[in-house]
Each structure stands twice: as C-alpha cells, then as structure tokens.
Amino acid sequence: MQRSDILAFLLALGITGSLIWALIYFINVWWPRLPKVVALSICILLAVMVIGYPIYALARWSDRYLARMQTTKTHGADKD
Secondary structure (H helix, E strand, O other): OOHHHHHHHHHHHHHHHHHHHHHHHHHHHOHHHOOHHHHHHHHHHHHHHHHHHHHHHHHHHHHHHHHHHHHHHHHHHHHO
16 A cells, blocks of 8 residues: 555545534434425435445545556566
8 A cells, every 4th residue: 555545545534534423413403304305315315425435436446556556567577
C-alpha cells in the first residue's frame, strides 16, 4: 500500500464518519416529521447509497491498483 492509498483511506474514513453522524442526526430529529411516502423514498435512496457507494469505490480502487501493477510488471520486464 502506498502513501497516497493511506491518505485516501483516511479521507474516506473521515467522510464516512461524518455521513454516519449526519444520518443519525437526521433520523433522530427530522424523520418523525416526514410523511410516510417521503420517508420510504428516502429510506430506499439511503439503502442504495450505503450499499452501492462502497462497491463503486472498491471497483475504482481495484482498477487503479491493477493499472499500477501492470505498469510495474511492464517496467520490470523492460529491465531484463
């Protein structure tokens, strides 16, 4: 793991923590005030975001990692 990966991981961890805090605040304060149709729509949207975003982020990270590995193998083969 490179230094840029660690910085990106820490940034993602900070963003995730603040999003979780905001979600808890939203549920505790605003959720009871919403109509049921709006609450259900928001619940579905949040579920898609919570499940889909980590999968998308992992796919992007793996693409960068594989590209870096291919570059390393290509440069390593040139030296032989």
